[in-house]
Amino acid sequence: MITQALKEYIEKYKLCAEYLFEDWEKFLDFLYLQKGSVSAILWWDHCKRAEQHHSIGRGGYIDPNDPAYMYAETQIYEDGFASKSLDEIKEYIRYIRSAYPGFDLIPSFYHDEPKIFLKIETS
DSSP: OOOHHHHHHHHHHBOSSSOBBTTHHHHHHHHHHTTOOOSEEEEEEEEEGGGGGGSSOEEEEEOTTOTTEEEEEEEEEEEOOTTSOHHHHHHHHHHHHHHSTTOOEEEEEEBSBTTOOOOOOOO
């Protein structure tokens, strides 16, 4: 079950229908504090709409904070994070972001099935 606090956080801070957050690290900290987890990460390139042809992504969502920009979906996807610690996930995210200089890659988070981005432990 998703906590009410987590539902409110998501509604307040998600940037689009995918689970993209401007401050992905703050989201992960809150998610894991709420006993949530992720199992997969899909990457989006935050780029100028007029320059999408230079992006490593295609299609996506207009940035609600700046309509001149968009989040273009890339083919960079990795799963297997369910058994990883929060620190290991953050390390992976920093590694991928540094591996693509010149691109502003933003992660979105999933758990097991498409569109289910997290798992909440029940006890």
